[in-house]
Amino acid sequence: MNWNGKETALFQQQKEYIDTAMVPLVPADFGAGMIQSAEQYEFVQLLVVFLERQFKGRVLTTPPHAYLTDSPNRLAEAKKWSEKLRGAGFKHVFFFTADSAWRDKEEELNASVIWIPSVPLGDMDDSIKYSIIENQAKQIVNIIVQKWQGYAE
Amino acid sequence: MSKQPVSRRQFLNYTLTGVGGFMAAGMLMPMVRFAVDPVLKGEAAGDFHPTQQKVADLTDVPVRVDFSYEQTDAWYTSEVTSTAWVYKNDKGEVIALSPICKHLGCTVSWEGNEHKNQFFCPCHNGLYEKNGKNVPGTPPLKPLDVYPTAEKDGLLQLGKPQANNIV
Numbered sequence: 001m002n003w004n005g006k007e008t009a010l011f012q013q014q015k016e017y018i019d020t021a022m023v024p025l026v027p028a029d030f031g032a033g034m035i036q037s038a039e040q041y042e043f044v045q046l047l048v049v050f051l052e053r054q055f056k057g058r059v060l061t062t063p064p065h066a067y068l069t070d071s072p073n074r075l076a077e078a079k080k081w082s083e084k085l086r087g088a089g090f091k092h093v094f095f096f097t098a099d100s101a102w103r104d105k106e107e108e109l110n111a112s113v114i115w116i117p118s119v120p121l122g123d124m125d126d127s128i129k130y131s132i133i134e135n136q137a138k139q140i141v142n143i144i145v146q147k148w149q150g151y152a153e
Numbered sequence: 154m155s156k157q158p159v160s161r162r163q164f165l166n167y168t169l170t171g172v173g174g175f176m177a178a179g180m181l182m183p184m185v186r187f188a189v190d191p192v193l194k195g196e197a198a199g200d201f202h203p204t205q206q207k208v209a210d211l212t213d214v215p216v217r218v219d220f221s222y223e224q225t226d227a228w229y230t231s232e233v234t235s236t237a238w239v240y241k242n243d244k245g246e247v248i249a250l251s252p253i254c255k256h257l258g259c260t261v262s263w264e265g266n267e268h269k270n271q272f273f274c275p276c277h278n279g280l281y282e283k284n285g286k287n288v289p290g291t292p293p294l295k296p297l298d299v300y301p302t303a304e305k306d307g308l309l310q311l312g313k314p315q316a317n318n319i320v
């Protein structure tokens with residue numbers, strides 16, 4: 001489900017089936033790292049949109065969680081998101097990020113972190129963009145399905 | 154005071170007419186567009202999107218056909234990519250099924266998770282027969298939608314998915 005009025009309403013009716021939250025985790029850098037941070041955002045968003053389409057009936061995409069790159073609280077803030085989502089009944093919480101700083105933070109966040117090095121999509125043709133995203137997404141599809149199966153055991 | 158070339162009343166009149174004009178244009182423009190834009194009419198009549206799939210290459214095993222086309226909604230024109238599962242039935246007719254699960258909308262795959270001769274939905278283990286019929290006892294309550302199909306220069310074309318009438 002996407003983060004809009006209609007689909008969140010559906011989520012509330014179908015909570016028993018929609019047990020997974022997908023959170024885009026993106027840096028906001030307004031200085032020298034601006035372009036890179038924007039590219040990461042672009043990439044992560046496209047990826048999450050793709051995954052949402054695959055798994056619409058079981059996932060809810062949240063608004064992106066953006067953090068200032070030099071903020072000392074960023075870990076604590078992300079952790080709050082994960083806690084709130086668990087409190088709302090999500091059994092699985094996935095953060096999607098292109099920032100490698102999060103790679104080893106799964107335990108602290110009590111959530112899965114899917115780290116994907118971002119590809120600068122720039123002025124690439126739409127169809128090429130799509131196949132790049134699709135290739136990345138396929139591997140993530142498997143990771144998500146495995147997590148679901150693990151939980152069922 | 155009275156030396157002002159535009160009185161308060163006139164000023165209000167002008168501005169309100171201006172605003173009203175914009176509002177009227179805002180209401181009329183879409184109507185005009187609907188009336189004159191043949192593309193929009195075509196869409197309503199259900200036109201076909203081309204794919205790269207050769208009809209001659211289709212067999213009785215469903216294959217995934219991706220196709221993209223431009224779609225304009227109120228804000229953006231965007232390139233959308235859709236998918237169909239396509240095969241030929243015993244009579245040699247082309248069948249194209251929508252991969253959107255009728256439970257809550259995940260994407261189903263042919264023989265996913267080792268389910269022989271069925272479509273599988275990974276989200277809540279939904280199952281469908283090859284013709285799209287939902288398997289009772291799994292979450293989906295309706296069969297998969299069907300795309301109207303057409304052929305042009307040997308290539309498959311797909312329309313807008315409709316409720317399944319072949320099961």
Ligand code: FES
Binds near residue numbers: 257274
């Ligand atoms: S969305 Fe397919 S079984 Fe629930």
